[in-house]
Amino acid sequence: MNKVILMGRLTRDPEVRYSQGEPAMAIARFSIAVDRRRSNNGDGQTADFINIVAFGRQGEFAEKYLHKGTKIALTGRIQTGSYTNKEGQKVYTTDIVAEEMEFAESKAASAGNNGGYTPAANNQSFGNSAPAPADDGFMNIPDGIDEELPFN
Secondary structure (H helix, E strand, O other): OOOEEEEEEEOOOOEEEEOOOOOOOEEEEEEEEEEOOOOOOOOOOOEEEEEEEEEHHHHHHHHHHOOOOOEEEEEEEEEEEEEEOOOOOEEEEEEEEEEEEEEOOOHHHHHHOOOOOOHHHHHHHHOOOOOOEOOOOOEOOOOOOOOOOOOO
8 A cells, every 4th residue: 555644834836837638737746844753862853855746636726725834734645756867867756646635724824824823812803701721732721610611
């Protein structure tokens, strides 16, 4: 089985070309930066830069909606190949052929590329008095709440 699942941000705008066949098919090429988990020796977080190619409708989707910095989730397959360059050297390639793509964050988060949620701004705009999240990422539950919590 040859199946790949990735989530990352586009490192550049997609380059889209159309085949000369009838009907013309979109071929989009771009790369995404996929974060690695921290290693045990504390080297910090690094990223892999993975080349993606999308054909047909997926290529048209990339052309219309994707741009540098957009966070996407995709499934696809690994495709390897080779060619001989102008200097006569054999070059080996590895690409991910995208079969399904979707946005991995909201449009608002993507616009700021903050990748997160800003509760203070949202609470003010809707007049909501919900408490802001604590530093540990969990919301503080105010004392004296009269309702039951929705879980046991």
